[in-house]
Amino acid sequence: MKNNIIINIDRAILDVAEINHQRNFKNFWKQYYLSSKPLFRNLKLFGSFALIATVAVEIAIDFVKKPMPKIADHTLKINIPISELDVQTDTFCIDAEKGDTITYKTGSQIIIPSHCFVDNDGNKITGKINIQYREFCNPVDIIFSGIPMGYDSGGVRNQFESAGMIEIKGFQNNKSVFIKESQSISINMASSIEKSGINLYRFDTIKNNWVMLGKDSLNDGLAEHAEQYFTSDKTIAPYDSIKLVALNYIKRKQEKKKTLQFKPIAPSLENSSKSSFVIDFDREDFAELCSFENVKFEICDSTKQIFAEDTATVWEAVNLKQGGSNNYMVTFSTSERTLKYAVKPVFDKLNIANAKLIFEQKYIAYNKRLQVNKIEAEFAQKELTVKLLKRQQALADAREKAIKEDQEIALVQKKARKEALENFEKKQKKQLEMAAALKSLTRSFQVNQFGIYNCDKLISSVYKNYNMQLSWIGDKEASIIQLYIIYKDINGAVYCYPNNVVNNEYILRLNKKSTCKLVAIFDNKKIGICESDELLKNIAEKIPNAVLEIHEIDLKDQNALNKLINI
């Protein structure tokens, strides 16, 4: 790790324009939506690693104990035994600039994004592209594709059990095209194998070995889910309601503040039937209270009385504040007790005229202040409302834009899907019906270069090596060019020859308990079969010999071939 640290001093900082150029939520969203489960971050992978490690150790032990099947010099290369029986490739023509979703006859989907192809020099390609695609679903397809199902790892040759294999290629004017570095094609491969622990491998034609890429993602409703998403009309969460709440709160606060404005109370003539008192104070100490000199405070609550001891008390503090629209609250307090009265100011006949004059002056001033406050408050509120409305509008615009963009994407996707479906229905209706009846499961993965991809797991270590000599009746001149074992419970074809042969003995990897079949392909395009019963009987009786039954095949009759080879 430490060797890989690169030091850059005073490197140019990233330009804001460059960052803004790359900031594209629309593209990000598309990538996010189209991407399946990440291959390398799945927790199950660790379990798979452990399983692979265990299998590898067991296989290694097994190989040490038993006579080691010599891994011949033959590398794992593609070796088509009978070219006429090779799986045919289907070609789909797509527009490189628009991208497309191809639906294969098995029900698999190939989702090709727009602008994802480049030529040999890395230049962007426009125009029509031919996508060649084929799938290898069963042992017959695997055998006649010639694609090796072995996997060399740590000097040990392992065998694959396949959950589905595909080959995808791209051409323009008979020249190979390549997938752009930052792009990838999503493949939802129809698969009938519902097994876990499947890894994704790509066949490296230079190294002639499989390269493990990680895990695929098994799902049975991706297409339905995508459809549901693009046609859904979910309402957007009304998160703007928060702002309205804030606006109401401010309004309420302002209204409350308004009512708390100090309003002068009109002086009244004293009522002799009600109790009233005069606050006596030292004029020298409390000059500011001189305005209260002629004021009498009449107690509003007629049930309350003034006691003699209260009038005699020297109060340490007197607090006068507005208690309602027409009265005041006066509080007398000492360190020991407090006395509260709701009062209103009253004057005797001599002073009432003067008091009224003062009141009128104060009332005019109060009204003026009130008016100014009202205008200021209205202005502030208007400003706030405008600001909030602007923000709401901006958010609504952004939301509308996002919805519009989503709708556009959905529309394009829908259109493309519709077109693809229409074409598909016209051209391959029969095949689709067959596929629909056959497959409902898909395995999803991303490919960032063309080639052969295989969803596989390694065959368990319960399979042991047995040495056998093979013979056949007739066709003595013919020789075996390839030999495979096919197991009933495994979708795969274990490649036995020419790799595993020592002193004319073929090393067969078998499990005594599982039904299997030996398939030999001769150089004269005939096929030799040894059925499970004979093979397992010979193993049980330790007879190191098996007889192959030779079959001549009609190269055009795929059904007969499937019947002969598949278990």
Added chain:
Amino acid sequence: MNLTKGISQKNPEYLLEDEEILAAQNNSKMFEAVYNRHYESLVRFIYQRVNTKQEAFEISSKIFCNALKKVKEFKFKELLFSNWLLRLAIKELNYLFKNNQLNRALNFDTQGLKEFAASINIKQQSDNLLQISAAITQLSLHEIMLIEMHCFEKRPMLEIAEILELSEQQVKLQIADSISKVTQFIHSK
């Protein structure tokens, strides 16, 4: 649904951000505001730790993908969203570095190195600055991250603690330990 539930009582800018996150938690299509708000800071954070711009942009996209997948798990009361995003970024970067899928890069400017040299009492000569860079490469990924965040990006200890899921005290001790390793390496040369 009570949309105000969990909204932190912070300044108005955070309040707006919280609204955006809430909206994204309710509807992943609304992630755009969050994406736009944090894109630049995240790209810069990553670019500071990788070798090329392309790598920075690609990894940023990957991290936003992770963030979008996990946005519902984000809890307002626990930490700031920006710190949560950096936490995801660091995890992703460490994963890529450890699996040799990406080369770790140390991107320093001379001024930053000089300040760091001064803080550890090393003369600010060009040879010494190179030695400091080389010494930092000898640290573990975690220690490099601490030194970068504290000494070069000038992030407060509390923020670093929040991002790295450590206590402030642990961060202080670990930074001191990392700096002493750097000085030891320089003096040993």
